Amino acid sequence: MYSEPVLDHFSNPRNAGAMPDADGVGQSGEAGCGDVVKIFVKVRDNAIDDIKFQTFGCGTSIATSSMVTELAKGRSLEEARAITSFDVAGALGGLPPDKMRCSNLAADAMHMALDDYERRRGRA
16 A cells, blocks of 8 residues: 555654754645644755654554655755655655645645745745
8 A cells, every 4th residue: 555665664764853044944734634734944045954754643643744754855945945845755656645735735735934034035
């Protein structure tokens, strides 16, 4: 049912944890009815210098959160904004249709973190 990359990112998540000095923070989902993904970004020279996540939810949510951080790290803000839920799912070797919402949460939270960064800089 799950690909090896999904199982690997669930078992060995990359970039997990909080970032107290983040330049931007985004959160997607609701704890009362399911999974919650929180993404933290540190920006330097218009690129994502560091990115971390905290996820409360299923294994797929953890795997997609880990993967979105891997896809975005080191990318320009423009490149990171172009990352979609389909990119996340594809990089993981696909997801069951009922779990695609998990990749949406991860990508949405990352985009919200970039929006927060822009707002803090007075650019939004």
